[in-house]
Amino acid sequence: MSAPAAGHTDERIMERRPYFLLGDLVSNTAVGGLVALVVASVVGETWPMTLAMVLGMLVGDFVALPAAVGLSVLFGAMELMLPVMLSGMLSGMVVGMRAASGPMSTGAALALGAALGLLALLATYGLNVYIQGQHRRRVS
Amino acid sequence: MDIATQRKWDNAVRGYDLMNGFGPERRWEPWKRQLFSQMAGNVLFLAIGTGQDIQFFPPGRRITALDISERMLDQARPRAEQYDGDLALRHLDVHDLDYPPATFDQAFTSCTFCSVPNPVDGLRALGRVLKPGGTLGMFEHTGSRFFPFGLMLDLMTPLTRRLGPELNRNTPDNVRRAGFVDVEVEPVYLDVVKIIRARRPD
Numbered sequence: 001m002s003a004p005a006a007g008h009t010d011e012r013i014m015e016r017r018p019y020f021l022l023g024d025l026v027s028n029t030a031v032g033g034l035v036a037l038v039v040a041s042v043v044g045e046t047w048p049m050t051l052a053m054v055l056g057m058l059v060g061d062f063v064a065l066p067a068a069v070g071l072s073v074l075f076g077a078m079e080l081m082l083p084v085m086l087s088g089m090l091s092g093m094v095v096g097m098r099a100a101s102g103p104m105s106t107g108a109a110l111a112l113g114a115a116l117g118l119l120a121l122l123a124t125y126g127l128n129v130y131i132q133g134q135h136r137r138r139v140s
Numbered sequence: 141m142d143i144a145t146q147r148k149w150d151n152a153v154r155g156y157d158l159m160n161g162f163g164p165e166r167r168w169e170p171w172k173r174q175l176f177s178q179m180a181g182n183v184l185f186l187a188i189g190t191g192q193d194i195q196f197f198p199p200g201r202r203i204t205a206l207d208i209s210e211r212m213l214d215q216a217r218p219r220a221e222q223y224d225g226d227l228a229l230r231h232l233d234v235h236d237l238d239y240p241p242a243t244f245d246q247a248f249t250s251c252t253f254c255s256v257p258n259p260v261d262g263l264r265a266l267g268r269v270l271k272p273g274g275t276l277g278m279f280e281h282t283g284s285r286f287f288p289f290g291l292m293l294d295l296m297t298p299l300t301r302r303l304g305p306e307l308n309r310n311t312p313d314n315v316r317r318a319g320f321v322d323v324e325v326e327p328v329y330l331d332v333v334k335i336i337r338a339r340r341p342d
Contacts, residue, residue: 131330
């Protein structure tokens, strides 16, 4: 057995199948938004920023984990679970801090959470491309 | 036979195909097909589970597939019967491999060494039944060196260990510690899902 030809690897540096791309997008924005709604409803404007961030992160993980397990049935195991967990954590932290700093509407929380979910997804895509690129350079 | 591990996987059979049969298998299909396309000679496949991977085996190969769970093998049998080649299933623990030394040309695993209780011993057992120069091909998930993914996998492992796999193992290191050489690691997703290729020394 030997390493696959470079052309073979090129095709798989990024996921390109629309079903999985769309699944990743919907899963991460939905979980980011859901976590944001939960955290915004829990955290009060008078809370200390650090407490809001830590509690937001814990709530984010608590909400994201079962969601990730459920969504993995449709869209893949680690490829789905890791970015969704990150989305939940990031959304919980940022929305928690934002909610502690002043009033925030439900719509604003949802939009911020979804945007953070998208950011988490793009960050993991970027890291994946970096790792695949490093490997490709090493074997070529 | 490791009865505790056998029982764990016997219990996991319910819902196993539901959890793993569609999303994860479709996502990993191109990589698994690529890895298994290299099957040649007398092949040992460790931990066939419910036989989800059989659909990715190239036709016409001679494969012996093992699993520690009889209930998993019951699910795998109809899939094995559909395989266009010579595919034999056996109920066997990797730690109890009863084949003579140097029986197989190749060994393959798929999400297996996240679950074998003593992975280095298990890999040594595989090495014993491989012919000198025989190859090992693994599709595995491991821990991560990147924050926060490594931390997430570390934190989830105490829970997942009870149900099935450990998420934070360093399988490439275990392969080296078991005495394999020419260890190559090809990332599939981040540094978590990967193909590992290695060779038993001549």
